[in-house]
Amino acid sequence: MIPALPPDTMMPEPWRVRSVVRESADVYTLGLESLSSPVPPFLPGQFNMLYAFGVGEVPISLSGDAADVSGFVHTIRAVGAVSTALSQAQPDSVLGLRGPFGCGWPLTEASGHDILIVAGGLGLAPLRPVIYHLLAHSEHFGRITILHGSRSPAEILFRSELAMWQTRPDVSVAITVDHADPTWHGHVGVVPALVERAVFDPPGTIAFVCGPEVMMRFSAAALLAAGVGANRIHVSMERNMKCAIGLCGHCQFGADFVCRDGPVLPYDRIAKRLAVPEL
Amino acid sequence: MEMLESMLLAHPFLAGMDPGFGHLLFGCARNLRFAPGTFLFREGESADEFYLLREGRVALQLHIPGRSPLVIATLGDGDLVGASWLVAPYRWSYDALATAPTRAFGLNAACLREKSEVDHHLGYEMMRRLVPVMVKRMQAARHQLIDVYGRPPT
Known part of the structure; x- marks a missing residue:
């Protein structure tokens, strides 16, 4: 029997882009803060599903410090439509986010x-x-x-x-x-x-x-x-x-x-x- | 001289080599220093010597007209520099530039080829050590060729 999932697992929540750092020609690091719920804890190695509204959703690993409970950090390379849209996000814009998911490093x-x-x-x-x-x-x-x-x-x-x-x-x-x-x-x-x-x-x-x-x-x-x-x-x-x-x-x-x-x-x-x- | 011979035999490339073979090799060897910015060899020159680096750093590079030279690999302590001395017409196919103070043993290629012809056991021993280095470098070159960090094809 498949265990019941939390009701909101498939529902992206709104997160505000609070910082954007250009790491190289096509790699950007976004700092995100939650607009709706407390920041969930994460394990190094886990990922979130990031949603660029109207474009799509992709899995992106967490790249920040798990001890920092003020928000999430993601480093994204612009390679496809969604990752390009995410990497072009401006400070104060809003993205959808589900997660964290998966197993971390042991x-x-x-x-x-x-x-x-x-x-x-x-x-x-x-x-x-x-x-x-x-x-x-x-x-x-x-x-x-x-x-x-x-x-x-x-x-x-x-x-x-x-x-x-x-x-x-x-x-x-x-x-x-x-x-x-x-x-x-x-x-x-x-x-x-x-x-x-x-x-x-x-x-x-x-x-x-x-x-x-x-x-x-x-x-x-x-x-x-x-x-x-x-x-x-x-x-x-x-x-x-x-x-x-x-x-x-x-x-x-x-x-x-x-x-x-x-x-x-x-x-x-x-x-x-x-x-x-x-x- | 004995000390230099034991230093040659202590080089990682020659680790565990029979001292008799080591003595033969030492007869083809000389001790060298290269200041940063000097070339061990240039593309097209006669490949009459190869090098066992004791310490330092050497960049293998190709020059491309109208562009900066392209560094294709760097080598350091314990590495072997040069394989073109093995294959006729014995010409270097790239430049080797010391980018740090570098000390090396130079081994005279003609001398070693001659001794290997006389003593095939020596030749086998050298090939046994050279082939893994060459295979690893060929594999590394293939990995570089596939541009593993490049943008995926759309």
Whole structure:
């Protein structure tokens, strides 16, 4: 028997845009505040369904600090009609919002371990709440390593925060870009190559990976080759989510609905499915 | 000299190598320093030496007429620089620019090819180490080629 859902799960609520930050040419971070109900708590890794009135609704991961109960933060890349409309939202405009939905990163399980974060492109956004949590509760975790890959230096996300995190003695940050001109003095290459160079203790490490699926597949392969167990690698999946509550089936990924059972899933559970193009 | 030979054998690329092979390699090696802004080699030049980086940073780049050079990869401590010395006509196909103070062992390619012809075990040992590096770089180049962070096709 399917349990009854809260009556308003499918009903977007009005949220006001209180801030807009342009992160790069087509990536924007929106700060949102509720116009109707208290701000619900969220887990790092969860997502909301954001609704641009008259255009449509898309799932967008939360990218702010879960400890900030004054509102939600979302980082959006303008790639389709809805995400473009959302990214063009002006301060004081109103959007529809349902959520938060899905499973977050396994922070309780990660307690006591070294943490390796592997983020590709906009994949750093769903991982930023994790980083905030790890930094705020660093006494519960070992060494924190953040590996971030980007297309070019101009597209590095949250650049000033990465620089700030790098100054902490318990955090290592490595950034790479796929291509650069000679004015870039950092690393050039793909993210999995950073995994090989990173200094960490594989048996004592839990890895959180987020980015384009191809990047996650090869990052997971690099982590396995480095000695991180498949059950200690967690990835954030992306599929075509519609209802966000595991009813409509649009985001079915084998035996899982990404919206309900994910988006964060253990790699050992889905590794074989990642190799199936039809899924 | 003995110290330099043991330093060469301690390079990650040669980790665990039989000291006898190491001695043969050392006969082809020299110790080098590159200041930032100097080229290890330029595209089209004879690939007569390859490099094992001890420390520093090297950018592999292609120059494109009318545009800034494009950096396609950076290499650092413990990396090998250069594979064109393996394949005739032994010409570099890109530039290698030191972007930080860099120390490296240079290995004379003709010397190593000659020794490998005489001692195929040495040649096999080198190929056994070179091939994984080349395969990883080819795979990385493919990943860069698919532009994984680019805009999805509409």
